[in-house]
Amino acid sequence: xxxxxxxxxxxxxxxxxxxxxxxxxxxxxxxxxxxxxxxxxxxxxxxxxxxxxxxxxxxxxxxxxxxxxxxxxxxxxxxxxxxxxxxxxxxxxxxxxxxxxxxxxxxxxxxxxxxxxxxxxxxxxxxxxxxxxxxxxxxxxxxxxxxxxxxxxxxxxxxxxxxxxxxxxxxxxxxxxxxxxxxxxxxxxxxxxxxxxxxxxxxxxxxxxxxxxxxxxxxxxxxxxxxxxxxxxxxxxxxxxxxxxxxxxxxxxxxxxxxxxxxxxxxxxxxxxxxxxxxxxxxxxxxxxxxxxxxxxxxxxxxxxxxxxxxxxxxxxxxxxxxxxxxxxxxxxxxxxxxxxxxxxxxxxxxxxxxxxxxxxxxxxxxxxxxxxxxxxxxxxxxxxxxxxxxxxxxxxxxxxxxxxxxxxxxxxxxxxxxxxxxxxxxxxxxxxxxxxxxxxxxxxxxxxxxxxxxxxxxxxxxxxxxxxxxxxxxxxxxxxxxxxxxxxxxxxxxxxxxxxxxxxxxxxxxxxxxxxxxxxxxxxxxxxxxxxxxxxxxxxxxxxxxxxxxxxxxxxxxxxxxxxxxxxxxxxxxxxxxxxxxxxxxxxxxxxxxxxxxxxxxxxxxxxxxxxxxxxxxxxxxxxxxxxxxxxxxxxxxxxxxxxxxxxxxxxxxxxxxxxxxxxxxxxxxxxxxxxxxxxxxxxxxxxxxxxxxxxxxxxxxxxxxxxxxxxxxxxxxxxxxxxxxxxxxxxxxxxxxxxxxxxxxxxxxxxxxxxxxxxxxxxxxxxxxxxxxxxxxxxxxxxxxxxxxxxxxxxxxxx
Numbered sequence: 001x002x003x004x005x006x007x008x009x010x011x012x013x014x015x016x017x018x019x020x021x022x023x024x025x026x027x028x029x030x031x032x033x034x035x036x037x038x039x040x041x042x043x044x045x046x047x048x049x050x051x052x053x054x055x056x057x058x059x060x061x062x063x064x065x066x067x068x069x070x071x072x073x074x075x076x077x078x079x080x081x082x083x084x085x086x087x088x089x090x091x092x093x094x095x096x097x098x099x100x101x102x103x104x105x106x107x108x109x110x111x112x113x114x115x116x117x118x119x120x121x122x123x124x125x126x127x128x129x130x131x132x133x134x135x136x137x138x139x140x141x142x143x144x145x146x147x148x149x150x151x152x153x154x155x156x157x158x159x160x161x162x163x164x165x166x167x168x169x170x171x172x173x174x175x176x177x178x179x180x181x182x183x184x185x186x187x188x189x190x191x192x193x194x195x196x197x198x199x200x201x202x203x204x205x206x207x208x209x210x211x212x213x214x215x216x217x218x219x220x221x222x223x224x225x226x227x228x229x230x231x232x233x234x235x236x237x238x239x240x241x242x243x244x245x246x247x248x249x250x251x252x253x254x255x256x257x258x259x260x261x262x263x264x265x266x267x268x269x270x271x272x273x274x275x276x277x278x279x280x281x282x283x284x285x286x287x288x289x290x291x292x293x294x295x296x297x298x299x300x301x302x303x304x305x306x307x308x309x310x311x312x313x314x315x316x317x318x319x320x321x322x323x324x325x326x327x328x329x330x331x332x333x334x335x336x337x338x339x340x341x342x343x344x345x346x347x348x349x350x351x352x353x354x355x356x357x358x359x360x361x362x363x364x365x366x367x368x369x370x371x372x373x374x375x376x377x378x379x380x381x382x383x384x385x386x387x388x389x390x391x392x393x394x395x396x397x398x399x400x401x402x403x404x405x406x407x408x409x410x411x412x413x414x415x416x417x418x419x420x421x422x423x424x425x426x427x428x429x430x431x432x433x434x435x436x437x438x439x440x441x442x443x444x445x446x447x448x449x450x451x452x453x454x455x456x457x458x459x460x461x462x463x464x465x466x467x468x469x470x471x472x473x474x475x476x477x478x479x480x481x482x483x484x485x486x487x488x489x490x491x492x493x494x495x496x497x498x499x500x501x502x503x504x505x506x507x508x509x510x511x512x513x514x515x516x517x518x519x520x521x522x523x524x525x526x527x528x529x530x531x532x533x534x535x536x537x538x539x540x541x542x543x544x545x546x547x548x549x550x551x552x553x554x555x556x557x558x559x560x561x562x563x564x565x566x567x568x569x570x571x572x573x574x575x576x577x578x579x580x581x582x583x584x585x586x587x588x589x590x591x592x593x594x595x596x597x598x599x600x601x602x603x604x605x606x607x608x609x610x611x612x613x614x615x616x617x618x619x620x621x622x623x624x625x626x627x628x629x630x631x632x633x634x635x636x637x638x639x640x641x642x643x644x645x646x647x648x649x650x651x652x653x654x655x656x657x658x659x660x661x662x663x664x665x666x667x668x669x670x671x672x673x674x675x676x677x678x679x680x681x682x683x684x685x686x687x688x689x690x691x692x693x694x695x696x697x698x699x700x701x702x703x704x705x706x707x708x709x710x711x712x713x714x715x716x717x718x719x720x721x722x723x724x725x726x727x728x729x730x731x732x733x734x735x736x737x738x739x740x741x742x743x744x745x746x747x748x749x750x751x752x753x754x755x756x757x758x759x760x761x762x763x764x765x766x767x768x769x770x771x772x773x774x775x776x777x778x779x780x781x782x783x784x785x786x787x788x789x790x791x792x793x794x795x796x797x798x799x800x801x
Contacts, residue, residue, distance in 0.1 A: 030763050033155045035080035037795040043149070045072055045141050046801040050293075052077060055792045057288075057780045058758035058766030064293030068138045071307045073799055074291060075142025075168070082304035082760045083146070084157040085283055086172075087165050088691055089305055092245060093175030094118045098369075099362040100161050101692060106363060108245050111385040113359040114373050116402060117182065121174035124406030128170075132410045136170035139307035143168035156762050157693065160701075168305075176305045177408050181401040181434040183278070187464065188329040188397055190516055192386070193617055195466050199232045200614060208640075209606075210624055212465065212515035224333070224469040245691070254278060254518075254734065255322035256545070256719060258498035258526055259439040259447045261491065262745075266537045269745035270441035273541045274311060274320025277721045278737040282688035282707055283760040283767065286738045288752065290789065291416070298416045299784045301738055301754065308412045311740060313750065313784070316419040317442045318742040322499045324435040326455045327514040328400040330462075330477075332378040332470030333393045342394075345376050348473040352377070378470050395467055398477070400454045405432040411452070421448055421490060428452040429483045437499040441744050449489040449497045451504065455481045455513060465515055481511045495534075498526045500719075519627045521551040521717040538749060541741045546777035547719035548584040553594050555630045557582070560597060563657050573664050573675040584718055586681025586711035592730075593678060595715065596666055599729055600659035602629060608644045619726045622716050681711025683730040684722065688756050688771070707756065707768055710775055720777065739779065748788060751779035 037054050048065040050073040055061065060077045064070035078086065091097045095112030097105035128136070144167045147154075151164075158165065190210065197206040254277025262269040278285055290299040291309060300312015311320055336342035337351060344351040355375040360368050374381045378396040383389040407430040414427030424440055428450050435453025440446075456477040462468060468475040487504050489497055501518035529544050530536070561578055565571035573593050580590020602625060607615045618625060632638055636652040643650045650658075667678050689695060690705035712732040714722035723734040736755075743749035753773045759766040773779065783789045 030156070032153045033150075034759075034761050034764055037080075037797050040798045040800055042801070043076065043145050043799045044801075045145050046799060048801065050799040052797040052799065053789050053793050054795045054797070055783055055789060056794045058769070058794070059288040059290065059783070060758075061290030061299070061783065061786075061789045062292060063786070067294035067296065068134065070291060070293035070296060071135050071138040072142035072145070074289065074302070074307055075139040075144075076146045076799065077142075077289070078287065078302070078304045079143045079146035079168075081758055081766075082283065082287060083143075083165070084155040085691075085760050086143070086168070086305040087158070087163065089176055089179065090168075090172040093121065093172065093179045095359075096362065097245065099364060100163055102364040103366065105245065106361065106369065107385070109361050110369075110371055113361060113371055114380050114382060114385045115182070115397070116357070116373065116375075116380055117178040118171065118175045119357070120178055120402045121171050123404060124174050124408075125171050127404070127406045128174075129407075129410050132413055133170070135307050135413060136173055136409065139173065140168045140170050155760065160693065173306050174406075174409070176303065178401055180303075184323045184325070184434040185329055185399070185401075186325075187327045187514070187516065188331055188399070190621075191329075191331050191464075191466055193621065196232075196614060197610075197618070198466070199229055200611070201609060205609070209618065209628060210516075210621075211628065212463075222466075222468050222475075224472070254501060254721060254723075256498075256500045256522055256526060256721075257320040257322050257437065257439045258496060258530065258544075259320075259441050259449075260530065260536050260541075261447045261495040262445050264495040264530075264534045264536055265745075266535050267743065267745035269443075269445055269743070270318075270447050271536060271538065271541055271744065272318045272320055272439060272441045272447075272742045273545060273740065274322075274439070275545055275721075275736045275739045276311070276321065277723070277735055279734050280686065280688060280732070280737060280755055282690040282694060282705065282756055284737065284755040284757070284770070286754040287758060288754065290784065292786070295417055299782060300740065300752070304760075308409075308416050310412065311738070312782075313742050313747060314416060314418075315443075315747075315784075317424060317440060318744060318750075319415065319424070319441075320439050320740060321436040323501055324437050324451050324453065324504065325501055325514060325517065326435045326453065327464040327512070327516070328433065328435065328453070328455060330378075330398045330456075330458075330464055330475075331382075331395045331467035332376070332398060332475070333467050334376055334378070334381065334396050335471040336394055339394075342374065346471040347377060348471070376470065396470060400456065400480075401433045403454075405454060407432050420444070421446055424448075425450055425488070437501075437504060439497055439499065441742065443744055445744075446491055447497060448491070449487070449499070451487045452483065453486070455486070455511070457481060458512060463515060464512070485511065487513075494531075496530045498523060498530060500526060516624075519552075519623050519717060522719050522721065525549060525551060525719050538741060538743060538751075542751075542777065542779070544719060545736075545739055545741070548714045550582050550584050550591070550594075550715060550718060552626050552630060552717050553580075553582050553584075553591075556598065556633060557594065559633050559652070559656055560594070560660065563653065563660055566657075566661065569668060569673060569675070570660060570664050573660075573667070573678075576675045576678070584680060584713060584715045584722075586679065586684070586713045588680050589676055589678045591680035591715070592683050593663060593667065593675065595680070595683070595730060597659050597663040598626075598629075599726065600662040600666070601655060602726070604643070604655050604659050604662070605629070605632070605640055609640070616727055622723070622726055625726075626717065679711075681713070684712045684715070684724065684732060685709040686712040686722070686732040686735075686775075688768075704762065707771060710771065712775075736774070739774075739777070740782070741779070742782070747784050748781075750782035750784070752782040753779045 051063040053061045062073045095109040098109045257274040259272040286301045289302045298309040298314040300309040335346040337344040357373040359371040376396045378398040411431035418424040431452035432454045440448040462475040500522035502520045502523035503517040576589040584591045641652045641655045687709045688707040693701045694706040712722045714720040716723040721735045722732045738754040740752045757766045757769045
């Protein structure tokens with residue numbers, strides 16, 4: 001992404017630099033795009049006046065006389081605060097980044113065009129129901145009303161990059177739903193990684209390094225796959241290009257939610273908590289909104305570019321989500337008639353015509369690039385855009401989000417309107433992708449859980465763990481799990497429900513959801529704390545969201561402390577680990593020493609067998625390798641601990657000792673010889689990075705558009721999740737993106753926060769005002785009643801026809 005800096009318009013940068021240096025002009029230049037939030041604005045397209053009351057936290061509460069005007073105003077308000085984010089996001093969904101950023105993003109666009117997110121969105125739009133269509137069209141009208149009346153004062157990014165925004169369309173909104181579905185999926189990457197390990201090290205090694213969640217479940221490798229020998233030596237640079245835009249997708253499982261029945265709360269009524277874990281950028285992926293008009297009366301978290309409330313509450317119910325992460329993606333190995341110039345593919349002994357879709361990618365400062373996408377009955381063939389797979393068998397990706405469905409946003413409409421459990425479940429019956437864990441509470445005292453989504457039923461022998469032959473017909477999907485047979489709980493006797501991307505069904509559940517689930521550490525910690533408290537308060541809910549206790553460290557630390565130090569510095573480092581309370585707070589040296597030691601432990605254990613490229617990809621899957629290493633440590637003489645590059649046979653303790661020496665040397669070189677000063681927050685920092693200017697390689701732009709680095713608490717497995725990429729440790733890049741706690745005894749007690757602030761406008765007072773709240777696990781009131789909104793009003797804007 002550093003190459004993007006070379007593609008930026010020189011004139012735009014010069015304007016920005018001059019504007020910043022010249023104080024008076026700079027203030028005008030920066031503030032000119034800020035939106036008007038007070039007074040009256042006449043807007044073409046409305047049928048009646050709309051009031052937009054912004055509270056002191058910058059949250060707009062919209063009051064409209066009808067639903068068209070409500071969602072028109074929501075689109076207008078989103079554009080006021082987040083228009084550049086919306087523009088960048090729709091370019092991701094459409095695969096049109098290179099038109100703005102040049103050759104630097106061409107590989108990313110190739111991947112996205114081949115995958116076909118926008119093609120799928122266009123198919124959805126053709127069949128969307130009338131109620132949803134009205135909402136999406138009204139929203140797009142509001143966005144466009146703002147664009148057309150503000151082309152001379154658009155956000156600075158448009159000036160710097162020379163972008164003239166096209167009108168917003170409902171397909172842009174639907175495409176962003178596809179992007180989020182892709183971001184919350186990832187099974188196809190596990191299929192590739194598992195196949196590569198099988199190719200390099202064999203099935204037994206793959207079983208040990210990537211064990212399915214069901215203990216001892218064998219991996220069934222189709223004989224036609226020839227043990228994936230054709231993947232040996234292949235590189236997967238295309239996935240790296242995608243990560244440069246979407247962020248590290250290794251931790252695609254993320255989020256916590258739980259709901260507590262009134263029988264276990266101090267108020268006697270339910271309480272609901274939710275914090276979603278996503279890639280973190282500037283600005284936040286979330287935008288808080290109150291929507292009041294027609295049938296709608298909701299408040300909570302919205303996504304810029306998307307109408308309605310995605311997570312929140314109305315006057316009757318509250319809801320929150322985590323990623324279920326079922327297996328809804330499969331690679332199919334295809335047989336083509338001519339590998340060099342294919343026109344047909346085989347299925348059950350018959351040759352069928354490939355669908356050829358020509359995509360033209362506009363590239364800034366060079367000629368357009370034409371891409372021919374080959375599509376089989378299973379989906380697009382992905383080889384050319386995944387990486388250098390010239391010698392690999394052609395693989396087509398089947399994924400539920402690419403198939404005819406188109407009912408996600410109908411579900412969102414109905415969720416916002418639901419008033420009870422039955423209506424809520426009816427709404428979720430239309431939620432097709434991405435599958436989520438929904439927790440629910442209502443003002444009548446009920447709590448519940450429901451997982452929705454189109455989850456395939458696979459043929460016997462097809463586990464979804466590795467690529468399978470596409471030509472035999474033996475591995476075709478057999479339909480989808482009926483909604484009424486998906487996991488669901490209502491008022492359970494336990495008195496609470498908690499999910500954290502962990503396995504949600506027992507082994508005797510009649511359908512297969514997934515083999516790969518998040519490690520159970522967060523779920524276990526939340527469950528333990530809730531089970532020990534039968535008088536839960538709002539403060540207890542906050543305390544759980546702030547939890548940084550490390551269960552993996554609890555399991556691994558004894559092996560480290562059993563090692564005799566080789567010198568005084570190691571002894572002092574081990575003393576810090578021993579004194580550590582196992583909370584990954586920013587001021588804990590023990591947390592830093594443990595994390596660096598584990599990082600070296602993983603490399604020293606596996607790199608000699610895996611090699612550099614495979615080690616890098618495996619190390620990125622921390623949800624897999626950490627529980628694997630926890631189990632492996634109990635086997636002191638496991639062959640994995642032997643370094644095959646040396647003559648002697650190493651054991652666990654040898655590798656633990658070597659890793660301690662490496663960690664102490666690494667830390668002392670960077671932070672000095674005083675282990676008590678090796679605080680976790682010095683290594684583990686969070687910088688909210690702007691897309692794309694925060695990755696431009698131009699120091700001034702990065703300084704202007706990114707946040708300052710702040711110490712980060714938590715780690716990849718704490719409830720207060722703060723993940724880092726094990727290939728680029730230890731800066732945080734993924735974690736808690738928002739927090740919500742809803743009190744059903746009195747909705748006015750509810751509280752919320754997200755990462756950065758409501759505005760995406762440079763230097764705006766609401767651009768970074770949430771960061772300190774987020775960092776310290778603090779909140780602001782989740783205002784709902786108009787009286788409370790008006791009492792905390794900062795500005796009132798009236799939009800008139």
